[in-house]
Amino acid sequence: MATVPDTRITTVSRDVLPAGGSLAASARISVTLDAPEAVVDLTGELRRLVAESAVTEGTLHVYCGHTTCGLVVNENDAGLNTDMNAVLERLAPHSDHHPYAHDKDRTPAERAVHGERDNGHSHARAMLATHPELSIPVTAGALYLGRWQAVMLAEYDGPRTRELLVRVLRA
Amino acid sequence: MATVPDTRITTVSRDVLPAGGSLAASARISVTLDAPEAVVDLTGELRRLVAESAVTEGTLHVYCGHTTCGLVVNENDAGLNTDMNAVLERLAPHSDHHPYAHDKDRTPAERAVHGERDNGHSHARAMLATHPELSIPVTAGALYLGRWQAVMLAEYDGPRTRELLVRVLRA
Amino acid sequence: MATVPDTRITTVSRDVLPAGGSLAASARISVTLDAPEAVVDLTGELRRLVAESAVTEGTLHVYCGHTTCGLVVNENDAGLNTDMNAVLERLAPHSDHHPYAHDKDRTPAERAVHGERDNGHSHARAMLATHPELSIPVTAGALYLGRWQAVMLAEYDGPRTRELLVRVLRA
Numbered sequence A, B, C: 001m002a003t004v005p006d007t008r009i010t011t012v013s014r015d016v017l018p019a020g021g022s023l024a025a026s027a028r029i030s031v032t033l034d035a036p037e038a039v040v041d042l043t044g045e046l047r048r049l050v051a052e053s054a055v056t057e058g059t060l061h062v063y064c065g066h067t068t069c070g071l072v073v074n075e076n077d078a079g080l081n082t083d084m085n086a087v088l089e090r091l092a093p094h095s096d097h098h099p100y101a102h103d104k105d106r107t108p109a110e111r112a113v114h115g116e117r118d119n120g121h122s123h124a125r126a127m128l129a130t131h132p133e134l135s136i137p138v139t140a141g142a143l144y145l146g147r148w149q150a151v152m153l154a155e156y157d158g159p160r161t162r163e164l165l166v167r168v169l170r171a
Helices: A043-053 A078-091 A101-105 A108-113 A120-129 B043-053 B078-091 B101-105 B108-113 B120-129 C043-053 C078-091 C101-105 C108-113 C120-129
Strands: A009-014 A023-033 A038-041 A058-064 A069-074 A133-139 A150-155 A160-170 B009-014 B023-033 B038-041 B058-064 B069-074 B133-139 B150-155 B160-170 C009-014 C023-033 C038-041 C058-064 C069-074 C133-139 C150-155 C160-170
Touching: A023 A038, A023 A043, A023 A150, A043 A058, A043 A150, A043 A160, A058 A069, A058 B133, A069 A120, A069 A133, A069 C120, A078 A120, A078 B078, A078 C078, A078 C101, A078 C120, A101 A120, A101 B078, A120 B069, A120 B078, A120 B120, A120 C120, A133 B133, A133 C058, A133 C133, A133 C160, A150 A160, A160 B133, B023 B038, B023 B043, B023 B150, B043 B058, B043 B150, B043 B160, B058 B069, B058 C133, B069 B120, B069 B133, B078 B120, B078 C078, B101 B120, B101 C078, B120 C069, B120 C078, B120 C120, B133 C133, B150 B160, B160 C133, C023 C038, C023 C043, C023 C150, C043 C058, C043 C150, C043 C160, C058 C069, C069 C120, C069 C133, C078 C120, C101 C120, C150 C160
Parallel strands: none
Antiparallel strands: A009 A023, A023 A160, A038 A150, A058 A133, A058 A160, A069 A150, B009 B023, B023 B160, B038 B150, B058 B133, B058 B160, B069 B150, C009 C023, C023 C160, C038 C150, C058 C133, C058 C160, C069 C150
């Protein structure tokens, strides 16, 4: 539990919560991913939010409001990250060397927002290999994760700073 | 917010809700997808249901009770839809030119229900690229979606009319 | 509803629940998968837990705390299982004949836990084709599943016995 805080993860805001409801905690966290393909482990931060919420039985919900990155629950292992990038390069090759209609379609305004990068492959990879949202049980005051499980944000269009909405709901 | 109603989406029924609980709205909506591979954007309809529920903090849940289509959260862009169909044609080629054990297995009764179409690829594509259900936060009375995010029903076995169960739960 | 109990599924424990909350039932179930790639249909067991909870309107939540298997909602058909294994063999070939960095990375302790098996492909397949958790509506006292839908645990690193946390929440 004495995890070292990850400097790539910061709390943007804590939302004011309605009294008397099941919503025990709500936070927006920002996550900085420093490479085109990158993974940041959110598990320590999520455990901290559950502990602070003082919820004994309930659900943690994480929502990723982006379209070229997403949430993954698996083992946090450097080799595995390398393997998944190799698998996804076969399934949805990088826009640098593979044509995507999405990249041709984009307006100059959209390009400006995306930092001029072609990212057809990033959308496809996020759809194939990640989840936009996750509900994880909170039981006996702790996040119910398996021995090898980590909750991660997987980036396919970095470097970028992303924002996630994390909520703890009392059961 | 002044979205034009999509004529491909209609409300089948509004369920009677138990008093005093967290279930604020429940609706069955039907969605008509007019091609073998098609995408319908549900976002406007979902925002409307959240507004009508008058829920300030809570969760929207969408459930797709089908096995050859599913839910996607990503950018609604024609080019991207074309790209995903090309990616999925490589990963799970169409039953017209690729053998699936599923298509050989089917009984005449199952074939009749499926309109006699072979659809092994449709099952595989739905499993690889879609979600059967989604929980999306409702906060400050609105659906919490990212700037580029749309919630879509992606069809891989059309044309068909599908039914979804949409519920808004108060936190 | 008169489904024959599946001897591969057993109840490990029923958790003591807090009074007055929305958590109506909580159980840990163990599932034995007897081959390297295997599927067990959980639908009958989940319907039984919903019935026992006496919840009329709410949500069933299933959580899989593992990294080389996962949950699938689709048709339970032997042909389809064969097809998905063939699709996944193309997308993430078996560790027996394809190199994964994950398999080279593992420590002797990790190898011992994994039964000395290389399982890079198992992680990749679970990430591509399964969900770690599912929320399924309970309405009118029953699990809301489509005509062809089954909820299954799909194993990619068997034979193993797995544990799932299943909860029924009142709305």
